[in-house]
Amino acid sequence: MLDNLIWGYVxxxxxxxxxxxxxxxxxxxxxxxxxxxxxxSLYHVFGKKEIKPVARFALLTALSFLLVAMMPLLVHLxxxxxxxxxxxxxxxxxxxxxxxxxxxxxxxxxxxxxWLSFREDIVKKALSSHGWKELLYSSLALxxxxxxxxxxxxxxxxxxxLAIIGIPSAAFLHGYVGFIFGxxxxxxxxxxxxxxxxxxxxxxVSGIALxxxxxxxxxxxxxxxxxxxCLQSLAHYLWIFLILDVTLELLEIISMKYASREDIDIINxxxxxxxxxxxxxxxxxxxxxxxxxxxxxxxxxxKRDTLKLIMISVSCIFVVIGVFAMRxxxxxxxxxxxxxxxxxxxxVPEFFSQEGVLPAIIIxxxxxxxxxxxxxxxxxxxxxxxxTQEHN
Amino acid sequence: MNLSRREFxxxxxxxxIGATAGAAIVEPFIINTVAAxxxxxxxxxxxxxxxxxxxxxxRKCIGCGRCANACKLENxxxxxxxxxxTWIERYRVKKTSxxxxxxxxxxxxxxxxxxxxxDDIPAEEIKKAFFVPKICNHCDNPPCVQVCPVGATYTxxxxxxxxxxxxxxxxxxxxxxxxxxxxxxxxxxGTADKCTWCYxxxxxxxxxxxxxxxxxxxxxxxxxKDKNSEVNKIIDEERINLLKPxxxxxxxxxxxxxxxxxx
Ligand code: SF4
Ligand code: SF4
Numbered sequence: 001m002l003d004n005l006i007w008g009y010v011x012x013x014x015x016x017x018x019x020x021x022x023x024x025x026x027x028x029x030x031x032x033x034x035x036x037x038x039x040x041s042l043y044h045v046f047g048k049k050e051i052k053p054v055a056r057f058a059l060l061t062a063l064s065f066l067l068v069a070m071m072p073l074l075v076h077l078x079x080x081x082x083x084x085x086x087x088x089x090x091x092x093x094x095x096x097x098x099x100x101x102x103x104x105x106x107x108x109x110x111x112x113x114x115w116l117s118f119r120e121d122i123v124k125k126a127l128s129s130h131g132w133k134e135l136l137y138s139s140l141a142l143x144x145x146x147x148x149x150x151x152x153x154x155x156x157x158x159x160x161x162l163a164i165i166g167i168p169s170a171a172f173l174h175g176y177v178g179f180i181f182g183x184x185x186x187x188x189x190x191x192x193x194x195x196x197x198x199x200x201x202x203x204x205v206s207g208i209a210l211x212x213x214x215x216x217x218x219x220x221x222x223x224x225x226x227x228x229x230c231l232q233s234l235a236h237y238l239w240i241f242l243i244l245d246v247t248l249e250l251l252e253i254i255s256m257k258y259a260s261r262e263d264i265d266i267i268n269x270x271x272x273x274x275x276x277x278x279x280x281x282x283x284x285x286x287x288x289x290x291x292x293x294x295x296x297x298x299x300x301x302x303k304r305d306t307l308k309l310i311m312i313s314v315s316c317i318f319v320v321i322g323v324f325a326m327r328x329x330x331x332x333x334x335x336x337x338x339x340x341x342x343x344x345x346x347x348v349p350e351f352f353s354q355e356g357v358l359p360a361i362i363i364x365x366x367x368x369x370x371x372x373x374x375x376x377x378x379x380x381x382x383x384x385x386x387x388t389q390e391h392n
Numbered sequence: 393m394n395l396s397r398r399e400f401x402x403x404x405x406x407x408x409i410g411a412t413a414g415a416a417i418v419e420p421f422i423i424n425t426v427a428a429x430x431x432x433x434x435x436x437x438x439x440x441x442x443x444x445x446x447x448x449x450x451r452k453c454i455g456c457g458r459c460a461n462a463c464k465l466e467n468x469x470x471x472x473x474x475x476x477x478t479w480i481e482r483y484r485v486k487k488t489s490x491x492x493x494x495x496x497x498x499x500x501x502x503x504x505x506x507x508x509x510x511d512d513i514p515a516e517e518i519k520k521a522f523f524v525p526k527i528c529n530h531c532d533n534p535p536c537v538q539v540c541p542v543g544a545t546y547t548x549x550x551x552x553x554x555x556x557x558x559x560x561x562x563x564x565x566x567x568x569x570x571x572x573x574x575x576x577x578x579x580x581x582g583t584a585d586k587c588t589w590c591y592x593x594x595x596x597x598x599x600x601x602x603x604x605x606x607x608x609x610x611x612x613x614x615x616x617k618d619k620n621s622e623v624n625k626i627i628d629e630e631r632i633n634l635l636k637p638x639x640x641x642x643x644x645x646x647x648x649x650x651x652x653x654x655x
Pocket of ligand 2: 563
């Protein structure tokens with residue numbers, strides 16, 4: 001059975017793919033976190049007022065995904081109970097070892113950022129509610145109920161400073177995930193200095209697209225009008241980052257092909273055979289070119305908000321699928337070529353196993369559930385809905 | 393809440409300074425790889441006195457597979473799984489017509505070569521053929537050690553790269569990092585695993601099982617700190633080559649008669 005999955009010569013130890021769909025999920029989720037956070041920074045740091053309606057929602061989204069980002073890695077470990085050693089005895093030459101720290105640092109920033117931007121609401125809730133709710137919100141407020149103009153102003157200043165630190169650390173969090181692959185010189189498909197920045201750009205793209213989708217969904221569920229100004233401006237940023245993303249992705253392929261080193265034969269085979277469809281078809285055409293054109297049209301068309309809404313939604317769905325394909329093509333594609341450079345193998349995902357599709361689906365559903373809970377405790381709807389009324 | 397240009401410059405400067413400082417801090421970590429502090433072997437063995445090296449003479453290998461078999465027996469590597477600490481590759485370069493000049497090389501290693509090899513291509517179609525035994529190179533600059541996030545893979549003072557099974561978290565990053573396919577996942581232990589040059593034997597003055605088992609002397613093992621060792625003589629006198637030397641891993645398995653087709 002194995003034989004028809006293998007072409008050419010692969011080293012005997014390579015007959016099994018080591019990093020499964022869970023490791024595809026890991027950079028995908030981390031990317032969504034980084035992207036959502038950067039979207040919120042457009043408002044917090046760069047003062048893009050149009051984004052304000054979703055700024056706090058974006059932070060909550062980032063948090064929900066961040067909380068599960070570690071899980072696919074942990075589930076995948078051969079000895080999960082020792083996973084924590086990464087924190088206690090990190091071996092610093094490893095690109096993977098910093099993950100625990102970067103992750104924790106980033107988590108702190110996101111939580112602080114959320115706390116500061118929701119503090120006023122929390123305090124008001126604490127003062128106006130009773131029983132366990134009062135206790136919940138009072139403790140969330142850390143029992144400091146000062147919401148005078150001045151403190152709020154200070155909060156805001158501090159929040160902005162945090163967001164400024166947050167951007168490079170979001171960039172670092174994800175660029176660094178790219179380096180986990182980019183730093184592996186054994187693998188010609190991974191080892192490129194562009195990897196971190198490609199990962200970062202696709203992360204931003206996927207994060208903004210996800211945020212748009214969640215925003216539309218939330219407004220539909222809450223039966224509230226959508227703020228088209230906000231939506232279209234998000235779509236505009238998505239379009240810009242798509243351009244950066246595709247430029248880098250193509251640059252990588254073009255320079256590989258142009259330089260034509262000894263590994264080019266196997267790379268060509270990878271691109272034409274193994275991941276031909278997921279790369280050219282899904283990652284580039286569906287995930288980038290079609291959304292690129294749709295979003296271009298969105299910015300050209302005047303009025304017709306509903307049509308634009310549909311075009312934006314479709315683009316975003318394509319983008320999140322395309323970025324997933326991109327992670328797949330990197331993680332799985334890289335393992336489908338043998339390090340002998342003269343053979344390929346095929347990854348056949350299992351469904352029920354520890355590293356199968358089922359756990360991947362479960363893990364990917366978690367952030368949405370967490371988001372539901374978090375938004376119940378800290379509703380971000382106020383600014384999402386107020387703004388719309390102002391516009392209308 | 394717009395950023396003034398001054399603030400923007402300030403932020404930009406901070407980022408640049410931060411990145412530079414970051415690179416400077418990271419630098420020493422990248423260069424040093426871990427070495428163990430305490431010898432894993434107790435007793436009379438002093439690891440400061442040795443530095444092991446390995447020679448493969450591809451001209452002598454007959455592809456009998458006894459080495460790979462001996463290794464699985466000695467190190468309890470499961471026979472029913474496709475995992476190997478050492479294996480033998482067979483290269484057969486087919487005859488080519490002078491017009492097309494396209495060379496076809498058939499490489500295989502059925503079951504790591506343990507059972508030997510079958511003649512499935514008629515001899516008259518073959519131009520040249522040879523066997524290449526493979527094993528962990530115990531690289532002097534080992535990427536597997538570099539990438540291990542917890543330091544579970546390490547280099548001993550006598551130059552052997554080992555896995556600490558009590559510490560490995562089973563992330564498999566090292567398996568991805570080894571350019572030679574020398575590592576595998578030990579499903580029983582839940583950790584990475586690989587050739588140890590039979591560390592339990594060499595520290596008692598014995599040869600690695602594969603070297604011992606080879607009937608033709610294609611595999612040689614010895615102390616590079618000992619001037620008169622066979623390994624040192626070969627390195628000094630023969631024309632030797634390494635696998636994938638361009639990757640800078642500095643292998644300590646030295647090959648005699650390595651063909652350009654060898655991967
Ligand atoms: S051959 Fe592979 S496993 Fe052995 S030391 Fe080198 S990189 Fe590590
Ligand atoms: S599998 Fe074990 S030895 Fe290999 S990198 Fe991970 S922790 Fe280190």
